[in-house]
Amino acid sequence: MKKIFLLFAVAILMIACNKDDEAPQPTPEPTEIEKLPPATQTGANKVGCLLNGKAFLPSGTNPTGGNPNPYCAYYHDNFVLAFSIVKNENNTSMLGSETIALYNSDIILExxxxxxxxxxxxxxxxxxxxxxxxxxxxxxxxxxxxxGELHITKLDKEKNIISGTFWFDAVNEQGKKVEIRDGRFDMVFEGWAGKV
Incomplete structure (x- = not known):
C-alpha cells in the first residue's frame, strides 16, 4: 500500500512540476540598444541612437511647423540629419525638447x-x-x-535613400560631456544628392 501511495505522490509531483514549466513567463524588458531601429537600407525613415546609454528616438512633431521629425536633407555637398524628442507639442515652444543633428558640408558623400x-x-x-x-x-x-564619425552604408541618388551609422562625443560651454553611441539611420532625404 505504501508503494502505491509513494508512486501516486511522485506522479502528482511530476504533473505539478510540468505545469510550472508551462506557466507563461513575463516578457523581459528590451535593453536600451534593442529599442533602437534595425540598421536597414530601404528608406524606412527610421533613426535612433543611445544618449548616455539610453535610447534616443524621435517622437512628436516639430512644434514650430518647420521640418518633419526626423528630417534628412542632402543637397549636392551639404548633408543634414536631425531628429528630436519633442516634449511640448501643445504650443510653439521647444521647451523641454531635445535634438540631435549631424552636419556635413563642402563634400560629396560616398x-x-x-x-x-x-x-x-x-x-x-x-x-x-x-x-x-x-x-x-x-x-x-x-x-x-x-x-565622432558618420559612416555611409548606402547612398542611392536615384531613390534619395541614405543609410548609415554614427557616434560622437560632444561638450557644452561648461565642459560637460554627452556620449552618443550606436547611432543608425535609414532615411529618404530631401534634395538632389550631388546630381548636377
Missing amino acids: EGRTYLLKVSASNHSAVYTHYNNIVNPDSYETTENHT
Missing part, C-alpha cells in the same frame, strides 16, 4: 566612406541640444578633442 565629425568650423560636426531654456538652450557640440 557610399562605404566614413567622415570625421568635429568642430563646427570644419563643416563636419554634430550637436545635441536640450531646450531647457528657449533663449539660451544647453548645446553640446563636437570639437577638435571631442569628435
Whole structure:
C-alpha cells in the first residue's frame, strides 16, 4: 500500500512540476540598444541612437511647423540629419525638447566612406541640444578633442535613400560631456544628392 501511495505522490509531483514549466513567463524588458531601429537600407525613415546609454528616438512633431521629425536633407555637398524628442507639442515652444543633428558640408558623400565629425568650423560636426531654456538652450557640440564619425552604408541618388551609422562625443560651454553611441539611420532625404 505504501508503494502505491509513494508512486501516486511522485506522479502528482511530476504533473505539478510540468505545469510550472508551462506557466507563461513575463516578457523581459528590451535593453536600451534593442529599442533602437534595425540598421536597414530601404528608406524606412527610421533613426535612433543611445544618449548616455539610453535610447534616443524621435517622437512628436516639430512644434514650430518647420521640418518633419526626423528630417534628412542632402543637397549636392551639404548633408543634414536631425531628429528630436519633442516634449511640448501643445504650443510653439521647444521647451523641454531635445535634438540631435549631424552636419556635413563642402563634400560629396560616398557610399562605404566614413567622415570625421568635429568642430563646427570644419563643416563636419554634430550637436545635441536640450531646450531647457528657449533663449539660451544647453548645446553640446563636437570639437577638435571631442569628435565622432558618420559612416555611409548606402547612398542611392536615384531613390534619395541614405543609410548609415554614427557616434560622437560632444561638450557644452561648461565642459560637460554627452556620449552618443550606436547611432543608425535609414532615411529618404530631401534634395538632389550631388546630381548636377
